[in-house]
Structures are given as structure tokens and as C-alpha cells.
Amino acid sequence: MSDVILHHYDLSPFSEKIRLALGYKGLAWRSVKVEAVPPRPQLDALTGGYRRVPVMQIGADIYCDTQVIFRALERVQPEPTLYPTGEGISKALSQWWDRSTWKPAIGVLVDHIGEHLPEEFIKDRRDHYLGYDISKEAMAPMLPVYVQQMTAFSEWLESILAENGPYLTGDRLSVADLTCYHSLWLLRANCGAETIDAQLKLSATIIAWMDRIAAIGHGSVTDMTPEEALAVAANATPADSFAADADPSGLKLGTRVTVTPDDNAKVPVEGVLVAADAQEVVIARDHAETGTIHIHFPRAGFETLAAEGSAAQTAA
Numbered sequence: 001m002s003d004v005i006l007h008h009y010d011l012s013p014f015s016e017k018i019r020l021a022l023g024y025k026g027l028a029w030r031s032v033k034v035e036a037v038p039p040r041p042q043l044d045a046l047t048g049g050y051r052r053v054p055v056m057q058i059g060a061d062i063y064c065d066t067q068v069i070f071r072a073l074e075r076v077q078p079e080p081t082l083y084p085t086g087e088g089i090s091k092a093l094s095q096w097w098d099r100s101t102w103k104p105a106i107g108v109l110v111d112h113i114g115e116h117l118p119e120e121f122i123k124d125r126r127d128h129y130l131g132y133d134i135s136k137e138a139m140a141p142m143l144p145v146y147v148q149q150m151t152a153f154s155e156w157l158e159s160i161l162a163e164n165g166p167y168l169t170g171d172r173l174s175v176a177d178l179t180c181y182h183s184l185w186l187l188r189a190n191c192g193a194e195t196i197d198a199q200l201k202l203s204a205t206i207i208a209w210m211d212r213i214a215a216i217g218h219g220s221v222t223d224m225t226p227e228e229a230l231a232v233a234a235n236a237t238p239a240d241s242f243a244a245d246a247d248p249s250g251l252k253l254g255t256r257v258t259v260t261p262d263d264n265a266k267v268p269v270e271g272v273l274v275a276a277d278a279q280e281v282v283i284a285r286d287h288a289e290t291g292t293i294h295i296h297f298p299r300a301g302f303e304t305l306a307a308e309g310s311a312a313q314t315a316a
């Protein structure tokens with residue numbers, strides 16, 4: 001199997017989920033650092049324009065979004081599993097946490113460090129990612145609400161841990177832990193752990209749970225350049241074993257489709273449908289620098305539609 005390559009940057013909390021998952025599975029992996037603000041031309045060539053981070057690459061298979069990255073890692077190395085109590089509960093908790101805490105977490109973050117964020121970063125996030133202004137001044141009026149939301153949701157974590165602990169879904173770590181950890185990690189790493197613990201009233205139980213997760217570490221990692229990663233894709237053919245032909249809406253393999261996130265950075269990626277089930281969709285794209293690549297996306301949180309001008313081929 002080709003190496004697992006992660007395209008990411010240090011302060012990306014969604015990337016931190018995956019770095020920890022790689023550490024947990026004990027996988028040796030290659031790290032390609034990307035800029036926090038585009039352009040990222042080599043990454044675009046691999047993803048067809050999907051603009052969020054992290055992206056995982058294995059040869060000529062590209063995985064966009066942490067949801068589908070976790071699923072692929074399970075195929076690559078099933079043990080230790082990231083879904084000890086099944087995919088459903090972990091994914092449901094993750095979807096709740098990612099969507100409910102992202103804006104409040106950013107609001108708290110910029111209250112502490114907003115004055116250090118470059119103008120181009122703030123502008124990029126407003127115009128091409130979130131659609132709202134994350135400058136300290138713009139977010140300040142709602143700061144009390146952001147703290148209220150983070151505190152409310154953190155108490156839910158506390159209650160789940162009290163019932164199920166030491167991890168959110170029981171006695172073994174799962175995707176839910178890596179996800180619910182990530183925005184609290186972002187805040188503690190950037191604003192000071194003690195400051196955040198006091199501001200969000202994080203309990204000793206939550207702090208001990210976070211310490212357990214941090215102790216996993218990132219495993220064995222070697223750097224790689226974006227150019228080397230492109231060359232890996234160019235010299236490989238798509239090899240992931242996922243080969244379902246079970247699109248729940250009846251789209252047939254061979255249909256030209258677009259896949260677009262439904263929450264932010266809504267850039268459609270166009271390609272030919274080559275595999276699909278209720279959890280994952282894969283499209284093929286050709287690019288001068290990479291040859292044919294397969295790009296994998298999740299279904300929840302994404303919209304897969306027949307591309308404009310392409311006859312919507314669906315099963316009867």
C-alpha cells in the first residue's frame with residue numbers, strides 16, 4: 001500500500017483529529033504542510049478544488065473531510081478500531097459537535113487572539129469559507145452567547161463521560177472523542193489552558209479526558225513536499241477497495257456529478273461517479289499533473305447531484 005499522506009497545517013483542529021487517529025492506529029504517515037490561506041495549487045490539483053483541510057491521500061485516492069478520512073483509515077488498518085460501538089453513535093456525536101461548536105469556538109478564540117490574525121486570513125475566511133466576519137470587533141457583541149454555547153455543550157460532554165466514561169462511547173476511544181476534543185484543543189492551545197478551563201468552566205473530568213486524548217500523540221511522521229505528493233498520485237492508480245454501487249438516490253455509476261459541502265466553502269467538485277453507498281461517494285477526475293484520481297467524500301453534510309448538462313442517470 002502507498003503511504004498515508006496528510007495535507008494539513010499545525011493549527012487546524014480538524015487536522016488534529018486525524019493526526020491523533022494516525023497516532024492511535026500506530027500508522028507511519030507522511031505530512032504535507034499547506035498554507036493556512038490559499039492559494040494551494042498542488043492540493044487543488046488533487047482535490048478538484050475542494051478547499052478545506054485536512055485532506056488525506058493514499059496514492060491516487062484522495063479523501064476530503066474527516067468523516068470519510070476516518071472511514072478510509074478503518075479500511076487501511078481495522079485495529080484498533082475508531083468505532084468500538086459502531087459508526088452511528090460516533091458520527092452523530094461528531095456531526096453535532098462540529099456543527100454546533102465551530103462558530104462559538106471561533107468567537108471565543110478571536111476574543112483572545114483576534115488582534116494577531118492577519119487581515120488576509122480574516123478576509124479569506126469571510127469571503128471563501130464561513131461567509132461571516134471573524135474579526136475580533138465583529139464577533140465581540142456575541143461573545144457572551146459563544147461562551148454560553150460552549151459551556152452548555154461542554155456540560156453535555158461531562159454528562160456523557162459520567163455515564164459512559166472514560167471515553168464518550170465507553171471504555172475505548174472512538175471518533176467521537178477525537179472530534180469533541182478538537183475545538184477545545186484549539187482554544188486551550190491558543191488561549192492558554194487555564195484561561196479556557198476557567199472561562200468555559202471545564203470540569204476536572206473533561207480536563208482528564210482531554211489529557212488522555214492528547215497522550216495518544218501523532219505517531220511516526222515524516223515530512224513530504226506538495227510536489228512529491230503530486231508525483232505520488234501521478235505514479236499511482238486508484239486502489240481503494242471501496243467499490244459499492246448503491247447510491248441511495250438512484251444515481252448510476254458513470255454519471256457526471258458535482259459534490260459540494262452543504263455548510264461552508266461550498267465549492268462544487270465535478271467528476272464521474274465511480275462508487276457510492278449511503279456513507280461515501282467517490283468520483284473520478286483526470287488532471288494533467290496527476291492522471292486519473294479518485295476523490296472520496298462523505299454523504300452526510302454533502303450534496304451529490306447530476307452535473308449541469310449531464311443527463312441525470314438514475315435507477316428507475
Ligand SMILES: N[C@@H](CCC(=O)N[C@@H](CS)C(=O)NCC(=O)O)C(=O)O
Pocket residue numbers: 011012013014015036038051052053054064065066067098129
Ligand atoms: N467538515 C470538514 C471541516 C474541515 C474544516 O472546516 N477545516 C478548516 C480548518 S480546521 C478549514 O478548512 N478552514 C479553511 C481552510 O483552511 O481553507 C471536515 O470534517 O474535514
